[in-house]
Amino acid sequence: MWKSERVGLVIPAFNEERSVGAVVEEFRGLCVDGAPLLDRIVVCDNASTDATAAEAERGGAEVVREEIQGYGAACLAGIATLGDDVEIVAFADADRSDDPAELPRLLEEISRGADLVIGSRVLGRAEPGALTPQQRFGNALAAFLIRLRWNAPVTDLGPFRVIRRRALERLAMADRTYGWTVEMQVKAIKRGLVIREVPVTYRRRVGKSKISGTVKGTIGAGVKILGTIFLEGLIRK
Numbered sequence: 082m083w084k085s086e087r088v089g090l091v092i093p094a095f096n097e098e099r100s101v102g103a104v105v106e107e108f109r110g111l112c113v114d115g116a117p118l119l120d121r122i123v124v125c126d127n128a129s130t131d132a133t134a135a136e137a138e139r140g141g142a143e144v145v146r147e148e149i150q151g152y153g154a155a156c157l158a159g160i161a162t163l164g165d166d167v168e169i170v171a172f173a174d175a176d177r178s179d180d181p182a183e184l185p186r187l188l189e190e191i192s193r194g195a196d197l198v199i200g201s202r203v204l205g206r207a208e209p210g211a212l213t214p215q216q217r218f219g220n221a222l223a224a225f226l227i228r229l230r231w232n233a234p235v236t237d238l239g240p241f242r243v244i245r246r247r248a249l250e251r252l253a254m255a256d257r258t259y260g261w262t263v264e265m266q267v268k269a270i271k272r273g274l275v276i277r278e279v280p281v282t283y284r285r286r287v288g289k290s291k292i293s294g295t296v297k298g299t300i301g302a303g304v305k306i307l308g309t310i311f312l313e314g315l316i317r318k
Contacts, residue, residue: 084113084114084192086168086169087120087121087166087167087168087169088118088119088120088121088167088168088169088170088171088188089119089120089121089122089123089163089164089167089169089170089171090108090119090121090122090123090170090171090172090173091123091125091156091159091160091163091170091171091172091173092104092105092108092122092123092124092125092137092142092159092172092173092174092175093124093125093127093152093155093156093159093172093174093175094124094125094126094127094129094133094137094155094175095126095127095128095129095133095150095155096129096130096131096133097129097133097136097175097176097287097288098129098131098132098133098135098136099287099288100175100176100177100286100287100288101124101133101136101137101140101142101175102136102137102139102140103140103177104140104173104174104175104176104177104179104181105122105124105137105140105141105142106140106141107181107182108122108173108181108184109122109140109141109142110181111181111182111184111185113185118184118185118188119171120167121143121163121164121167122141122142122143123142123143123144123145123159123162123163124137124142124143124144124145124159124175125144125145125146125147125155125156125158125159125162126144126145126146126147127146127147127150127151127152127154127155128146128147128148128149128150133175134146137175143162145158145159145161145162146158149257151257151258151259152258152259152261152262153254153255153256153257153258153259153260153261153264154257154258156172156254156261157254157257160249167246168245168246168247169188169191169243169244169245169246170243170244170245170246170249171184171187171188171242171243172240172241172242172243173240173241174240174241174286176286176287176288177284177286177287178211178283178284178285178286179200179240179241179281179283179284180281180282180284183200183241183279183281183282184243186279186281187200187241187242187243187279187281188243190243190277190279191243191245194275195275195276195277196244196245196248196269196274196275196276197242197243197244197245197248197265197266197269197274197275197276197277198242198243198244198276198277198278198279199237199238199239199241199242199266199276199277199278199279200237200239200241200242200278200279200280200281201236201237201239201278201279201280201281202220202237202239202281202283203220203221203224203236203237204236204237204278204279204280204281205279205280205281205282205283206280206282206283207282207283208282208283208284208285209285210285211283211284211285211286212283215303219302219303219306220237220238222307223238223263223306223307223310224236224237224238226307226310227263227266227267227270227310230310230314231267231270231271233270233276234278235266235270235278236278237278238262238263238266238306239262239281239283240262241281242262242265244265244269248269248274249265251272251274252264252265252268252269252272253268254268256305256309258301258305259301259302259305259306260305260306260308260309263306263309263310264309264313267309267310267313268313271313271316
């Protein structure tokens with residue numbers, strides 16, 4: 082049962098001073114039987130040029146800095162900071178788009194035998210304006226290609242997710258940029274892990290997205306995600 086296991090949360094953050102403190106406080110407020118749900122909360126400050134680190138610390142998080150920019154690089158640095166005693170790793174964004182109150186539902190699926198649980202914005206509800214048209218299209222295309230190639234019931238590449246530490250280690254995650262989430266899902270499928278999706282709410286983010294909010298970010302993410310699916314499709318394991 083996840084309630085008897087140590088749970089750590091990794092929050093990658095780049096210039097999210099307006100939201101990261103509140104995000105950490107919301108997650109810190111989660112309790113089970115009067116005790117904190119999360120044993121560790123690590124924010125990886127991904128070479129921010131604003132007060133992201135200070136706001137994360139003010140909210141109560143441990144902060145590690147990763148100078149090499151990239152979503153995957155930040156996640157890897159955060160994982161390394163958690164320590165070996167953390168048995169379940171959760172991931173959430175720093176822009177307040179994920180609802181911390183829904184984390185227990187993802188963890189319940191771990192207690193029911195899942196290795197990896199994805200918070201699906203497609204199965205859940207996205208607030209008006211939370212997902213841009215290009216996000217919806219790119220996500221739908223990537224999910225379709227994964228279903229087509231591996232016959233896996235994937236609906237979303239959502240960043241709000243939970244995975245058992247031993248399962249995460251089996252994946253040997255390597256991507257340091259936009260391909261992190263899809264790499265995790267595809268490798269999990271190929272290695273026969275138990276994967277489940279849970280409907281989640283997706284809120285309008287605070288501030289402008291560094292990916293979907295720019296042409297460069299949108300194109301870069303799209304190329305990387307589709308490229309990762311293609312390359313993983315060529316690798317047997």
